[in-house]
Amino acid sequence: MLAASTRDIALAEDALADAFERALRTWPEAGVPDSPEGWLLTVARHRQSDVLGSAARRTSVPLPDADGSGRTLPAPLEDTDPDRIPDRRLELLFACAHPALDPAIRTPLMLQAVLGFEAAEIARAFALPSATMAQRLVRAKRRIKDAGIPFVVPDRSVLPARLEPVLEAVYGCFAIDWQGSAAPTVRESMAAEAHYLAVTLAEMLVDEPEAWGLAALITLSLARTPTRSAEVYVPLDEQDAAAWSSALITEGEGHLRRAAECRRDGAPLGRFEIEAAIQAAHCARARTGVLDSAALRTLHEALVVVAPTLGARVALAAAVARADGPAAGLELLDAIDDPALARFQPAWATRAALLAEAGEHEGARAAYAKAISLTTDIPTRRWLEQQAARLG
Amino acid sequence: MRYTLLLHYPEMSLDELGEEGMAAGQEAFRSYAAALHAAGVLIAGEVLQPSSLTTTVTAASGTLQVQDGPFASTKEQLGGTFVIDVPDLDAALAWAEKAPSVQWGTVEVRPTATHVVDGQWVEG
Incomplete structure (x- = not known):
C-alpha cells in the first residue's frame, strides 16, 4: 500500500x-x-x-x-488525508495479482505485502518450508520491481479482466488446501484474513458485483465455522443451523444484496455471486428450518454455466438429486464426460450416496469403497466408512 | 496393491532450513504419517539421512567397490519412502499428492512387483 x-x-x-x-x-x-x-x-x-x-x-x-x-x-x-490511503492498498492488491506473476504466489504476496504477515507464518498456512516460501516471495517482489509491474488500479475498460485474479487470490486465502497439516487455529485466522481482505476490496471498489459476491461468499461460509470440526466431518445438510453465526449471516446477506444492486441491468451473474447465493440458500435454513432445494438446483445450474468445473458439475448432480430424487442426479453424473472423473473423490462420494438412496446397495458399496480409497482426510474417511457400514 | 512413494527433493541443511522450518517440516511429516496410519494404508515409512551419508556398494564393473556418496550426484536426492497398500493407482496418487515434499520436490509412485513376507517373496 x-x-x-x-x-x-x-x-x-x-x-x-x-x-x-x-x-x-x-x-x-x-x-x-x-x-x-x-x-x-x-x-x-x-x-x-x-x-x-x-x-x-x-x-x-x-x-x-x-x-x-x-x-x-x-x-x-x-x-495527510486518511481517506486517500485505502486507494494505495487497492493498487497494491492489483500489483500482487498481476497476470505477469505466478498465480501460486499471488495469495502469499498479498498476505505479506497487504496484511504484513511474515514469510514463516505464510509458509505454515501453505504447508511449505519457510525458506522455500521466503525465496518465492523474494523472487516475486524482485519480479515486480524488475519487470516494472505498476502499482495502479486498472482502467475501467480492463478492470473486469484484471479484477478476476485479484478476487481469485483473495479467495485463495480462504480456500487454502490445508494438506491436513495446518493447525485449526492457523486455518481460522487465515479465513478471517480472507474475510477482511474481501470486504475491504469490495468497499474500496464500491460497485463491483463480483467483489461484493466474494465478500458475501466468504462471510456466509465463515458463518458456519461453529459447526466445523477438525475431528468430525458433518455434511452441510446435517449441520446444526442454530449454531451458525446469525451476525455473519446478516452481514453476508447484506454483501450479497450490494452485489445485486450494483450489477448493471442484464449483466450476467458472476461465479462468486452465485456461490454466495448458494451459501445464502443453505444459511437461510437457520431462519426457515427448511432447505429450498429447488432454488439450490437453479443456482447450481447457473454456476455450471458460468464456471463449468468438474466440482461444479458434480455439485449440480447432488443438487438435482436433492430436488428431484437420486435417479435424476445419477443421470447427470453419468453424463459428465471428463477423464478426471474416475479419480475425483466428490464424484464417487456423491455417486455412493445417490445409489444408496436409490436402494442399489451393491453399487453403493463399490462406490463408497472407491470414494474411501481416494479420501486422505481422516474425518471424511470415517464418515464415509460409517455410511458404507449402514448398508450392511 | 502395494505402491512405494519415492520422495525426491533438493537437500537442505538445518542452517538453510532454520529451526522453525525444520520443525514445520517434521510436523507436516508427522501429520502425514498419522493420516496414512489412521487410514490403514501404511506399510512402512522412512525418511533418510542426507545423501552425503550414503555409501554406495557395487560390483557391476567386475570388482567390488565401496564408495563414499550417492550413486548419482544430482540436485534432487531420494529423501524418503512410504510403502502403502491401497486398492489402485488412483488411491496411490491421492496419497502422493498429499505428501508434504510434493510442495518442494517430486514424488514417484511405483507399484511393487514382489515383496518379502516371512523370508519368502510374494507377488504384488
Whole structure:
C-alpha cells in the first residue's frame, strides 16, 4: 500500500510492521482510532519517508502519540488525508495479482505485502518450508520491481479482466488446501484474513458485483465455522443451523444484496455471486428450518454455466438429486464426460450416496469403497466408512 | 496393491532450513504419517539421512567397490519412502499428492512387483 510511491515492497513492509507494533502497543490503552487502517498507513508512511531521508535516523523516529481519548488521529498526522490511503492498498492488491506473476504466489504476496504477515507464518498456512516460501516471495517482489509491474488500479475498460485474479487470490486465502497439516487455529485466522481482505476490496471498489459476491461468499461460509470440526466431518445438510453465526449471516446477506444492486441491468451473474447465493440458500435454513432445494438446483445450474468445473458439475448432480430424487442426479453424473472423473473423490462420494438412496446397495458399496480409497482426510474417511457400514 | 512413494527433493541443511522450518517440516511429516496410519494404508515409512551419508556398494564393473556418496550426484536426492497398500493407482496418487515434499520436490509412485513376507517373496 505504501509501495506505490517507491515501488519497493520490502521497505513498505518494514514500515508497516513498525506501525503494527506501534498500534499494538498504543491501542489497548488509548482505544482504537477512528480509522485504524488510515492511522496505521499514515504512521507507516511517515516511517518510510524517514528511512528514505536518512537511514541513521531510523531508530529514532519521532512517532506521534495518540491524544488521551484515542478518538482522533494523532496531531502530527493531520496533514495527510486518511481517506486517500485505502486507494494505495487497492493498487497494491492489483500489483500482487498481476497476470505477469505466478498465480501460486499471488495469495502469499498479498498476505505479506497487504496484511504484513511474515514469510514463516505464510509458509505454515501453505504447508511449505519457510525458506522455500521466503525465496518465492523474494523472487516475486524482485519480479515486480524488475519487470516494472505498476502499482495502479486498472482502467475501467480492463478492470473486469484484471479484477478476476485479484478476487481469485483473495479467495485463495480462504480456500487454502490445508494438506491436513495446518493447525485449526492457523486455518481460522487465515479465513478471517480472507474475510477482511474481501470486504475491504469490495468497499474500496464500491460497485463491483463480483467483489461484493466474494465478500458475501466468504462471510456466509465463515458463518458456519461453529459447526466445523477438525475431528468430525458433518455434511452441510446435517449441520446444526442454530449454531451458525446469525451476525455473519446478516452481514453476508447484506454483501450479497450490494452485489445485486450494483450489477448493471442484464449483466450476467458472476461465479462468486452465485456461490454466495448458494451459501445464502443453505444459511437461510437457520431462519426457515427448511432447505429450498429447488432454488439450490437453479443456482447450481447457473454456476455450471458460468464456471463449468468438474466440482461444479458434480455439485449440480447432488443438487438435482436433492430436488428431484437420486435417479435424476445419477443421470447427470453419468453424463459428465471428463477423464478426471474416475479419480475425483466428490464424484464417487456423491455417486455412493445417490445409489444408496436409490436402494442399489451393491453399487453403493463399490462406490463408497472407491470414494474411501481416494479420501486422505481422516474425518471424511470415517464418515464415509460409517455410511458404507449402514448398508450392511 | 502395494505402491512405494519415492520422495525426491533438493537437500537442505538445518542452517538453510532454520529451526522453525525444520520443525514445520517434521510436523507436516508427522501429520502425514498419522493420516496414512489412521487410514490403514501404511506399510512402512522412512525418511533418510542426507545423501552425503550414503555409501554406495557395487560390483557391476567386475570388482567390488565401496564408495563414499550417492550413486548419482544430482540436485534432487531420494529423501524418503512410504510403502502403502491401497486398492489402485488412483488411491496411490491421492496419497502422493498429499505428501508434504510434493510442495518442494517430486514424488514417484511405483507399484511393487514382489515383496518379502516371512523370508519368502510374494507377488504384488
